[in-house]
Amino acid sequence: MNSRERVRKAINHEVTDRVPIDLGATVVSSIHVAAYIKLREKLGLEEKLPRASDPLLMTADVDMDVLEALEVDCVALNGLYNSVGVRNENYKEWVMPQGVKVEVPGDFSVTYDEDGSVLAYAQGDVNYPPSAKMPTGAMYFDGIVRPEDLEKKTDWDARKDYEGQFTPFTDEELTRLEKISTDYYNNTEYSIIGTYFNAGLGDAFHIPAPWLKEVKGIRDVAEWFMGLHLHSSYLSDQFAMQTEISLENLKSYYQAVGDRIDVIGVAAADYAYQNGLLIGKDLYREMFMPHYKKINDWIHKNTSWKTFMHCCGAITELLPEIIESGFDIVNPVQVSASGMDPAVLKEKYGKDIVFWGGGCDPQHSIAHKKPEEIYRETKANAEIFSRNGGFVGGNVHNVQYDVPPENLIAQLQALKDTVPQAK
Numbered sequence: 001m002n003s004r005e006r007v008r009k010a011i012n013h014e015v016t017d018r019v020p021i022d023l024g025a026t027v028v029s030s031i032h033v034a035a036y037i038k039l040r041e042k043l044g045l046e047e048k049l050p051r052a053s054d055p056l057l058m059t060a061d062v063d064m065d066v067l068e069a070l071e072v073d074c075v076a077l078n079g080l081y082n083s084v085g086v087r088n089e090n091y092k093e094w095v096m097p098q099g100v101k102v103e104v105p106g107d108f109s110v111t112y113d114e115d116g117s118v119l120a121y122a123q124g125d126v127n128y129p130p131s132a133k134m135p136t137g138a139m140y141f142d143g144i145v146r147p148e149d150l151e152k153k154t155d156w157d158a159r160k161d162y163e164g165q166f167t168p169f170t171d172e173e174l175t176r177l178e179k180i181s182t183d184y185y186n187n188t189e190y191s192i193i194g195t196y197f198n199a200g201l202g203d204a205f206h207i208p209a210p211w212l213k214e215v216k217g218i219r220d221v222a223e224w225f226m227g228l229h230l231h232s233s234y235l236s237d238q239f240a241m242q243t244e245i246s247l248e249n250l251k252s253y254y255q256a257v258g259d260r261i262d263v264i265g266v267a268a269a270d271y272a273y274q275n276g277l278l279i280g281k282d283l284y285r286e287m288f289m290p291h292y293k294k295i296n297d298w299i300h301k302n303t304s305w306k307t308f309m310h311c312c313g314a315i316t317e318l319l320p321e322i323i324e325s326g327f328d329i330v331n332p333v334q335v336s337a338s339g340m341d342p343a344v345l346k347e348k349y350g351k352d353i354v355f356w357g358g359g360c361d362p363q364h365s366i367a368h369k370k371p372e373e374i375y376r377e378t379k380a381n382a383e384i385f386s387r388n389g390g391f392v393g394g395n396v397h398n399v400q401y402d403v404p405p406e407n408l409i410a411q412l413q414a415l416k417d418t419v420p421q422a423k
Helices: 003-011 033-042 064-070 171-187 221-230 232-260 281-302 316-324 342-349 371-385 405-416
Strands: 074-077 092-095 101-104 110-112 118-120 132-134 191-195 261-267 306-310 329-331 354-358 391-394
Touching (some): 033 405, 171 191, 232 261, 261 281, 281 306, 281 316, 316 342, 371 391, 371 405, 391 405
Parallel strands (some): 074 191, 191 261, 306 329, 329 354
16 A cells, blocks of 8 residues: 555554554654754764754654655645744744754744743744743743733723634645645645644634734633633634634635545644643533534535544543544544543544544653654554554654654554455
């Protein structure tokens, strides 16, 4: 099988010649620029600066030579704009405070605080307050909460407050998606993975909206979770508007890329933490599920795409609702979280959803154990998840900056060495 055939069979719950693997096909299954530099060196590839098209997460665009060297099966169809609202073009060199040299988009703008932290600006405009911050010693940016005084707020109009947060695709964006997807489809054998994570409801990364120069509404994550109960009709209206825009954008997206892509990332919001859910199942069913069903139903009716939800943490109790919402794929499969036992997940839900990720423990193993231990742990998980198909393997979430390249290579090798069984 080639990569495209392998992924397509796996996401249709068919047995493949080996487990297909992903590294870098989405912004939530990629690799930190610092780890990427070490990986290229370990693979003996030409030295080059990693390109961070999402400079807030500091994830690297995975180059074709790395995909080839590691026999990765997926390739990312990235958009024109990133999470700080600047265009992914005209790259320039930037040195992180830790000394890591990277390439960032030309309009990406930063200043430095007195304590050594780095401040980034929405759309690169330093005439407005900063929208993201890399604290001293950190390796990523966090969105800055620019709060509206909710105690004094009298006009609770979500459509007005969140206007402009999610916008229709421009012709330029769609033409670019068409061009890149056609090139990948005609000139490679990779499975092409598209993303429209702007359809994710209540994504903690979206709440402060680091790509907007000015914001209104609920912008603090803790306030937002309370708002689900205190201001439920307000946030429901925001979800409705977001869904309306998402459906129009997905229609345009399909006109641009057709069935050249195999998967579309729809949501990257986390509804769980290490030991349980952040929102109740009843609340999810009432406020989130109807909107996700509209989106997934349209995709399934009009395209061949499979829909992808990224949701970290202990999501076992929410998986029936995720499946009922129409999602085909769940990622990252955080095997270190409470109740996320691979055998239980596969037995209960393996017929209804594809597991994507699920390599080895991302908190206690991948950065700390020996390569041979990583290999054994990953292979054991892969043998379970890949039974009867329905598994695309990879790291659990992005490969962090402190992961030794030997360990990542061992993890991916274990996936490649796993032949799915029909049982």
